[in-house]
Structure formats: C-alpha cells, structure tokens
Amino acid sequence: MASGSPIATVYVRNLEERVKPEVLKQTLHTIFSEYGNIIDIVAKTNLKAKGQAFVVFENPESAQKAIDEVQGFEIFDKPMQLALARTKSDATVARTGSEEELEAHKRRRLAEKDKKKAAQAAEEQKRRAPADISARPAKTQRGAGLKATGPAPSAVVPDEYLPPNRILFVQNLPDDFDADAVTNIFNRFDGFREVRLVPGRKGIAFVEYDTEQSAIAAKENTAGMALKDGEKTMKVTYQRQ
Template sequence: MGSSFQNFQRPQQTDQPLQLNVANMAALGATPNTGIPPNPTVYVRNLEERIKIEQLKEALEEIFSEYGTVLEIVAKRNLKAKGQAFIVFDNIDSAARAIDEINGFELFEKPMVLDYAKTRSDATVFREGGSDELEAHKRRRLAEKERKQAHEALEAQKKLKRPGVAPEPARPTKMAKGAGLKPTPGAAAAVIPDEYLPPNKVLFLRDLPDTVSQESLSAVFGRFEGFQEARLVPGRKGIAFVEYESEAGAISAKEATSGMPMGDAGKPIRVTYQRQ
C-alpha cells in the first residue's frame, strides 16, 4: 500500500470472513444489510474527517480499485458530507465484493462502514442512459432537494410557535402588489420563504432592470425546455413571470438564472417559484 493510507488494515483471509465482518459492524451499532437494493455505488461512512479530501480520495481509490473498475469517487468538504464518500464501480459485483470484504475494517484508525448507496450516481446514470437521462436525473434531484428545503422551512416556522399560547387575532389580509401575486395570510399562519417554495412551472422574477422587455426576457428564458411565455406586470417595474410546460423546464431555468446580472448596472435578479 502507498504511504497515503498506511493505517488501512486489509481484511485477513479466514474461514469465516462474513462472521468477522458482522462482529466488526456490531461494535459500531450497525448491520451490513440495510435492505438497500444492490447497485454499483458503495456508500462509505465513519471516515476520518481530519484527512484532506485529496488524500482521502487517493487512499480510497487504491483500496477499492482492487475490487474492480472505479468510475468515480465522490467526497466533499461541506459539513453535512464530512466523513462520507461514494465509490462508483462499473458493475454491481465489484461493489458487492468490496462491501463484503472491506466493511468494518480500519482506514486512518477508524473502521469504515459500507453499504450500497440509496440512489444512482451521476456516473452510473450517464453510463446507462446517456447525457439526456443524466440531465433529467439532475432535474429530479434538484426538485426533490427544493421540496425538502420547503418542508424543512415550514416545519422550522411551526416550531417557533410557542405551545399553549393562543395566536393573535389575524390581521386583515393584505394584498400583495402586482397582478398574479396571492394575498399574504395573517400573522398566525406559517409562510414559507420565497427561496424555499416547492418547484412549479411558473417562475417569479424580481429586481429586474427598468429597461427590461418581454422580448429580452424571452431571449434569456426561452433557451430552456418547454418555455411558453414571459409576462411583464402592467404598471409594475422590476417584476415578471415566466411560464414553462412543466416543472422540469422551470427548475433548469431557475438554477441557471438565479442571481444572474442583468441591465447596464449588472444588478443580480431574483428568481423564485411562483407562490401557489
């Protein structure tokens, strides 16, 4: 083994390798069979978080490449992803052998916990379905992420309400300015922030330059799949709506244009989903 992972302890050949594997996993409070369907991507957790990402990926590459062709190793620096990695093989058999033989053994003095990944990796999707399927896969993942964020934002607002305290009487409903905007509810109702609204096929644009026209918006947003129309709001500057045939086109457009500078001043525009 290379010096980058001298602390990796390779599984020893025994007459009962699976029993040894289960014993190691039991010590970690986990089981090697979680019911996730076999697939070519191995999910690795309980990795040493203090190791640099480049060094960690190099170690994982050399370890797992002995079990088959590794298409990709995904390991990120952000807080939620620390201590985890995904090893993408080109076939399920390689992933299965790696899980059976490496599960519970130490890398950088910490026992690795292995299982199949819950979802297909980008590399696997591209390999099996090509670029079109990969783009659709990314749109579905982004939509699911935004739905989850919307749900979490709503739950967080609900928790802010103190139990046992009667809510204040609702104030008279205020109408938001501009056509197409829904009235805002009273103070007692939880409202999802615009940034976390769940995806739908209509985008709401704000902070547009005064000089923007329907034609210029159509030129920008018409590049995305299923574009139908861009609508300025009569009598209101700086806002507009863009509609697509389905959520997929709106998701792609929002991802690509949110914060995009527009106009002579180069001021970034705000792009969210229309409140339903």
Template sequence: MTSTDDGETPPSATFVHCTSVYVRSIDERIKIPALITTLREVFGEYGNIVDVIAKKSYRRKGQAFVVFDSEDSAQTAIDELQGFEIFGKQMHLDFAKTRSDATVLREDNEEGFEAHKQHRLAEKERKQALIEAAEAKPAKRAAAEELAERPAKSTKPAQAAGVVPDEYLPPNKILFLRDLPEDYGQAALTAIFCRFTGFREVRTVPGRPEIAFVEYEDEGGAITAKESTGGMTLGEKAIRVTFQRQ
C-alpha cells in the first residue's frame, strides 16, 4: 500500500478507461492489511498489479483501487470479477475516474506527476471545505437536540459544585461511548454491542467519530453491556463506556 490518495468515486461519476479498477461494496469491518492481501491474490490472476490502494478513513471504508500495468488487464478483471464475492459481499467494479499516482508517474514522468499531484491536492482541499461546511450544520443540530433532552439545570452554586462524575451516573438504557478509534464506525460498533440483550441501535455524531451512543430496551441490557465493554481496547487504546447523563 502506498500513500496515494485517489478520490472517492461517487455512483454518478463518469468513468474513463484506464489501468485502475475501482472496487466498492467491501465489508467495512475488514482490516486494511488483510483487504490489500486478498485483493492482490484475487486480481493478480488477471495481470501484473502495480499497486493496491485502500484507506481506513470514514469516507474511504468499503472501497479500494487496484492498479494494473495495462488497460487490457483492468478490463479483463472487471469482466471476470464483477459480482465476485469476498468477505461475504459481492464486489462492484468499474474503471476508476482518474489515473493513479503510480500510473501517472510511469506514463508522464516526474514533471507530469507533480502537476497531477498539485491538481489533486487542490481538488481535495475544495472537497474538504464543502464537507466541513455540510457537517457543521447537523453537528450543531445534534448538540442542540442533546441539550434540549436534558432537564434545565439549576443556577444555584451549591448544585454546580455537586455534579456527579460520569463514572458514577445512575443506570439508564443509553450508554455513552468515548475515545473511539476513527475507523470504528456504526457497523463495527453494532457488531460489538448487539450481542447484549435488548440492543436497539448505535447512534454516531456527524463530525465526532470519537463518540457514540448505544441504546437498549431497558437498563438491564445497558448495565450488562457497560460491565462487559468498559475499558475494552479498540485499535490502540481503551474506550470509555458510561451511562448517558440524563
């Protein structure tokens, strides 16, 4: 895997014939190293692979790019592997909408590659600005809704000094998760917390991948889940699991 950052290919994109195959509908829970190894083995039957690109960020999960050294190899792979099942899901394949870095460097030399890279970075910054603007509105709305659900706080100084720490909040049916790894989205968290009786749903907060809420039908299921998952290590650190503040 390289540091190549090919853009995400939306369903409405106009695809061009090139040497890169865009792969989507991949199980998002699969670790990147295992995914890259599997794609190399599967696609390697149809030609020489120059690179396999997959990212663990939220917007890149469930997709990858396989770069061949020829358009014919890419076309054959698409024809033969369309709908082929890996990790329990059928792949959807198309030509990528842009050439990969490896392809540009091989075909256009260093000068062409630098121009390609500058254009890509400018486009990435433009898209990021649009995403941040779009995410700011629902994030503010979610914060306002959460605040509205809480009882009005007394303005008495004595009560302000007596706020109960999160770890000692009374049980209720909703858990509050913190310190989550960025690559653990709703699907991965659901796989962990659906094992406990009364599970209803996992709710994530746009723009805040490090926190989430898990709701159960009653306190009993939430208590069991909290006791079983509190301090669980996801990625490289332990997560914090408390009851939601009412």
C-alpha cells in the first residue's frame, strides 16, 4: 500500500459485469452510505476493468468499517470482494489538496498505469514468442546438409504499451509541419525542452521534456489530436528505450 496518510477508498471487485454503471453506482451508494459520507463512486466500464469499482469515503475509518462489515455481501447474485485501494483517489486529493497536488497525483497515477500496461504487454509478447530456436532439435535443409541456425525473433512491445519516457515520439504529422509548428503544440506543457525533427523524414518528430511526469502530461493531452482541420490525427507515444 502507498505510504502516507491512510486510504479512504474501498476497492470493490467481483461485481456483475452486465449491470449498467449508473445502476451499479446507485446500488453501491445505498449499501455503503450507511458507513460514512461518500464523496465519489467510480465504476469501471472498459472491458478489462469491468466488475470493479471504487467507493471513496470522506475518512479512512469509514472505509475500513465498510470493508469489515460488507465483505462477501452479495449483490446481483455475486459476493463482493473488498480491500483498501492502494492509492488515494482523485476525489480525495481534490478535496484535501491544492490544484497542483491534484495534477501531480494524476500524473503519478498515469505513470503507474502506463508502466503496468508496458509490463503486461512485454509479458504477453514473451509468452507468445516462439521458443529459442537454439533449444530445438537442429533440422537439416533438404539436400544441403546445413543446420538451421540463428536466434528467434525478439518480442516487440507495441508502441501504445511502451513505459513512460521523458522523450515522446510523435507520428502522423502533416508533411509541412516544421519544428516551430510542433513546438507550438508541445511547449505549453511544463518542462518542455526541445523538438527534434528527423532529417529526410516527414511526419515524425521527437519531443523532449525535463522529466517523465511532464512528458506524461503532454502525451495524455495531445495523443489523438486532430491537425489541419481533421485531415491528420497525431499519434504520440513514448520513445523506445
């Protein structure tokens, strides 16, 4: 669990995935409001996170009491599995901290999310990759008497699952975009350092920031941005390390 002040958020899983988010949130509010003031309920809707939710209380004592007394309670014919969340919720930070603290918290959360996605993608690629050819019985080419040699192809992590990096790789830029045009998009984010174009290559650029946190904020706010009246949609990922 993250260090610092106690967590006031209950992580709920094993929920019925077919229930609509609004119905689920209303049901959770009815059950958990008995244990304290609720300031937010987040019900996950994306495919991988369905069946999960976060109930954010005003104070940690309410969260712990709810876990102790509601653990295993069935809703929609499934027993809820409860635990304290690993980190503070955005709603908690917004309520108790400054706007700068909230933005920093969001950037840290996004960084952890990106790192987790990258690790999962790398593991999946490793699982799917063929076994090292050197571990297989050597096969002789027909009529040539030569043994097959060479390493197995290495697993490549997709761009969207790369771990955070302070350098962004920008693709699908209009051909007439120069360094100034790219700079005008990315220099509004804190920590901007420079734009580097690739000689002889149009449509791509590298954008460097002072820290990973600044790069994360820039990526989250520019990925998928429409350029030139919607003719181009900019792709922004982290540079491969």
